[in-house]
Amino acid sequence: MPLNGPDDASSSDQASVSLEKDGFFVFNDVFSNEELGGLRRAAEEHFKRAGRRLPGGGLKQANAAVEIPAIEWLFHHPRVLHCFREALGTDSIMFTSHADLQKDVPGGWHKDDGTSESSPDSPGYFSKFAYDADDCKVYKMAVYLESHDHDHAGLWVRDGSHRVKSYERGTPHYLGPRAGGVIIFDVRITHSGQFKSKLYRAMLKLGRFLPARVADPAFTKTRAFVRAVTNRQRIAYFFTFGVPNAYTIEFARNNILRQLSLTPGTNMRLPKNLKNELERAGVLLAEDHFNVDDLQTDGGQINPQANKFATSGSMMM
Ligand SMILES: O=C(O)CCC(=O)C(=O)O
Numbered sequence: 001m002p003l004n005g006p007d008d009a010s011s012s013d014q015a016s017v018s019l020e021k022d023g024f025f026v027f028n029d030v031f032s033n034e035e036l037g038g039l040r041r042a043a044e045e046h047f048k049r050a051g052r053r054l055p056g057g058g059l060k061q062a063n064a065a066v067e068i069p070a071i072e073w074l075f076h077h078p079r080v081l082h083c084f085r086e087a088l089g090t091d092s093i094m095f096t097s098h099a100d101l102q103k104d105v106p107g108g109w110h111k112d113d114g115t116s117e118s119s120p121d122s123p124g125y126f127s128k129f130a131y132d133a134d135d136c137k138v139y140k141m142a143v144y145l146e147s148h149d150h151d152h153a154g155l156w157v158r159d160g161s162h163r164v165k166s167y168e169r170g171t172p173h174y175l176g177p178r179a180g181g182v183i184i185f186d187v188r189i190t191h192s193g194q195f196k197s198k199l200y201r202a203m204l205k206l207g208r209f210l211p212a213r214v215a216d217p218a219f220t221k222t223r224a225f226v227r228a229v230t231n232r233q234r235i236a237y238f239f240t241f242g243v244p245n246a247y248t249i250e251f252a253r254n255n256i257l258r259q260l261s262l263t264p265g266t267n268m269r270l271p272k273n274l275k276n277e278l279e280r281a282g283v284l285l286a287e288d289h290f291n292v293d294d295l296q297t298d299g300g301q302i303n304p305q306a307n308k309f310a311t312s313g314s315m316m317m
């Protein structure tokens with residue numbers, strides 16, 4: 001059940017209990033209109049000069065905590081940290097360095113734990129499948145800049161699917177946050193953004209006959225135009241924190257490799273100021289537990305000596 005803001009006194013256990021049981025939770029009234037305006041301006045400015053165009057339309061930016069300095073405040077905002085602390089059920093939380101920005105990206109069922117239906121034997125970002133692990137608590141915050149309580153363009157989840165490997169299990173459940181609210185969900189949950197419409201799927205089929213360099217920009221522009229004139233723009237930020245243990249560190253490390261592959265040459269080290277602010281707010285950093293420079297250069301090997309959580313969790317690195 002949504003709460004009226006993270007300061008709601010009744011919020012105590014509700015978020016963490018829901019996250020454990022259902023795999024998601026909605027917080028209302030987290031950001032002010034000014035803050036939403038700042039996030040929107042930063043996204044629009046950024047996509048004028050950068051970003052990755054997706055096949056089939058839409059824009060994405062990986063490593064947004066570094067690539068978009070104007071939104072640095074988002075990651076240490078007191079209300080954001082409060083929501084994560086409520087969701088994770090502890091004050092001791094860790095930032096994974098994962099942050100994405102996206103605009104008008106169409107969805108489809110998937111999990112954010114690095115697994116995919118096409119590689120059913122791969123445990124994704126974790127070294128083994130983590131669906132039965134109670135201490136795997138790696139949670140993503142979705143910040144939609146538009147209200148989605150009157151359309152179906154918010155987030156779909158399959159209830160309870162954070163505890164099963166199958167992509168088909170769990171009743172589909174629509175979560176339409178109002179602008180200013182956020183959703184926090186377990187990265188293991190099966191979820192989807194806005195599903196592709198019939199018209200859009202037909203367009204994509206036709207697009208197969210065109211070279212990607214023609215089809216992708218054409219779809220991105222058409223979608224952006226239709227959304228702008230129908231007042232249905234869809235911009236969202238996603239970023240991930242966890243409890244400080246081996247699961248969170250392993251997620252962070254392997255997700256950094258993913259972000260590097262999506263944005264070659266991006267600097268995955270957190271900016272000094274952001275690092276200081278997070279530390280001041282009592283947030284631990286996953287990047288302190290492996291060598292980011294090694295990942296930058298050779299996709300390096302994690303050093304178990306440097307990871308004090310490696311032997312304390314139930315999962316070995
Ligand atoms: O588009 C959305 O709302 C969801 C995006 C998502 O699930 C992702 O980027 O992993």
Ligand SMILES: [Fe+2]
Pocket residue numbers: 110111112191
């Ligand atoms: Fe996702």
